[in-house]
Amino acid sequence: MSIQCEVKSVESLACNTYRILLKPQQSVDFKAGQYLLAVMGEKDKRPFSIASSPCRGQELELHIGAADHNPFAIEVVEAMRQAMENGTLFDVEAPMGDAWLREDSTKPLLLIAGGTGFSYVRSLLDNCLSRGMTQPIFVYWGGRDACQLYAHDELVELAAKHANLTYVPVVETAPEGWQGKLGNVLEAVSEDFVSLSAYDIYICGRFEMAGAARELFTAEKGADRERMFADAYAFI
Structure with a gap:
C-alpha cells in the first residue's frame, strides 16, 4: 500500500546511524517485525525495518545506518531530511515482509x-514487553564495535526491569572494561546454547549472516527451520 508520510524528525544517533520518525497520512496496519519501502523513484524502492511496534500508535520509526560509503542508505536519509525541511510528504509502501512476530506462540x-x-x-521486543509476554526472551546484538550498539544502555535498562529478558551485546573490537562478549554474534549464540530446538528464532542483519545462522543452528543446535524467521529467507 502506498502511503504519504510527514517526516517529523531526522536525528543522528551514533556511528552514522539515524533515527527517523514518520507520520503517515493514513492508518497503517502492520505487524511487529515488518518493513517498509522508501520510494525513491518508480523503480527504486528501498527496504528498511520498522523499528516501532504497532502498540505505539501510528508513528513509524526507522533506524538507518548511513555511512558515506553506503549511498543506498545515505541517499534515503538525505531525501527524508530534504522533505522535512521543505515541508513536503515522503512516499513509502507498507507493510512488507513475512518475518513478523508470531504472537500466538508460547x-x-x-x-x-x-x-x-x-x-x-x-x-519485536517492544511488542513482546508491552503485551506482557512472560516466556524467556534472549536478545543478541552484534556489531563491529561498541559504537554500533547505539541502544546498548536502553537494552541494559530493559533487562534490569524485566526478569524474562536477557541481553547479550557482542562486538568484534572491544573497549577497555567491556562487559559483553567479544567476537561473532552467531558464535556467541552457539557457545551459550546447547540446543535451540524449543526456540522461535528471529534474525535481522546481512543476508549472509541470516543464511549462516540457519545452516549453523539447524545442523548443530537442533533449531526448527520452520521456526526461524528472517526477511532474508524470502530471497536466499
Missing part, C-alpha cells in the same frame, strides 16, 4: 541482530 524467543538490524529486533 515458545521462548531468541532475537538476533547485526548492526542496524536491531531496528527489526526493537519492534
Whole structure:
C-alpha cells in the first residue's frame, strides 16, 4: 500500500546511524517485525525495518545506518531530511515482509541482530514487553564495535526491569572494561546454547549472516527451520 508520510524528525544517533520518525497520512496496519519501502523513484524502492511496534500508535520509526560509503542508505536519509525541511510528504509502501512476530506462540524467543538490524529486533521486543509476554526472551546484538550498539544502555535498562529478558551485546573490537562478549554474534549464540530446538528464532542483519545462522543452528543446535524467521529467507 502506498502511503504519504510527514517526516517529523531526522536525528543522528551514533556511528552514522539515524533515527527517523514518520507520520503517515493514513492508518497503517502492520505487524511487529515488518518493513517498509522508501520510494525513491518508480523503480527504486528501498527496504528498511520498522523499528516501532504497532502498540505505539501510528508513528513509524526507522533506524538507518548511513555511512558515506553506503549511498543506498545515505541517499534515503538525505531525501527524508530534504522533505522535512521543505515541508513536503515522503512516499513509502507498507507493510512488507513475512518475518513478523508470531504472537500466538508460547515458545521462548531468541532475537538476533547485526548492526542496524536491531531496528527489526526493537519492534519485536517492544511488542513482546508491552503485551506482557512472560516466556524467556534472549536478545543478541552484534556489531563491529561498541559504537554500533547505539541502544546498548536502553537494552541494559530493559533487562534490569524485566526478569524474562536477557541481553547479550557482542562486538568484534572491544573497549577497555567491556562487559559483553567479544567476537561473532552467531558464535556467541552457539557457545551459550546447547540446543535451540524449543526456540522461535528471529534474525535481522546481512543476508549472509541470516543464511549462516540457519545452516549453523539447524545442523548443530537442533533449531526448527520452520521456526526461524528472517526477511532474508524470502530471497536466499
